[in-house]
Amino acid sequence: MKAFNDPTSRAYGRLTGAFYFSIAIFGAFAIGYVPSQIVTGDPATTMETLVARRGLYNAGIGADVLVMLIEVMTMTMLYQIFRRTNETLAFAAMLARFGMVAVMGAMLLFQAGLTGLATGEIAASDDIRNALAGLMLEIHHAGVWVWQAFFWMHLMLLGTLVLKSGLVPRLFGYGLIVGSFGYVFDSLYSFAFPEADWFGTLRIGFLAIVTLSEVGFALWLALRGPKDTAPLNPALAAA
Template structure:
């Protein structure tokens, strides 16, 4: 475990970068790909039925969620120690924001479990099938609402991480700027989905910002994996 001993080493950065890429891949699969294949926009009941009918893909998405969260629990302290010497307060705040995001994601899995229990009839057997499906839809809505919550904390994390990157001088400034500017995309996505779905301009802006932050995060992960922090 000596690879975790020196936050300034190349090997430490490579492990952090590899884990960050694993988060991007598993998270992209679980959060973007699976819902895009199975969800029926605007119809909770049809979405629940689709998830039940394609249980294998649905469970694969949950496996992606778990892989992402476990990787997050390793990356979060690694980033904290990597930037602690730059600004310990901001580095800790960034770690707490990211940990809060992961905690919210973990709670969301409970709603998925409840949705399955209601939909397949293993819970509330005294209720009719239609009533159980309605409750399953409520659980799915509660799960999806969790996305709007964790995105708020992730925006905060990205702003702080971007600021630390800029202050450190250890990585390209463009990556830090991309995280700060693009990080607003997550909080705008929450506002768009929860409060202002009819505002097309907001939807377009959050899509552009999410594209920027995705490229910046992947760029940061690849920089860690391939080059590591600059030696000062």
């Protein structure tokens, strides 16, 4: 547990980076791969696929839960690293990321409910089951739009802290700030402008920027650790 004692140390920064990078790995599986194998445009087909690949679906839920647990450590440790740069911004960044995780946790309840519908554990006619499944999928999509708003705020604040702190290369800060708009654009594209193909292409570019920036930031912390800085302010250490 000594690695958690000093937020100014390279060991602490490397552990933070390792947690952050593991989110990318498990999140890519849970959020990227599993839905592409299970969810279709038709609720009835989605439920049939879910039953056929229930093990994969449950593994996706398990990976989501693991991501959320790792997120708790990551957001806390990022706060500890950057609070000596600006405690207000660091705390706001942590709360924004917590809001994202809270929404994701609520979304898992609907994913579990979809399992009950698909396996017949919830007694209902096929029409009712399909209608409920469609509703749960729509609520899940809405949840994505909401958590992306929280995550946009977090990345904006984190990028600002990176620029002000001098702990890691400033390039990551610029990438986090600029690329964060990819999440806003993705929500707007899905919710308000689904017919605007140019807008869909634009958001992909920004999402690529933020993905590279996040992964690069995490790897830099994990492999190099933050640059040497002055010891933590005693007043903050006692807080």
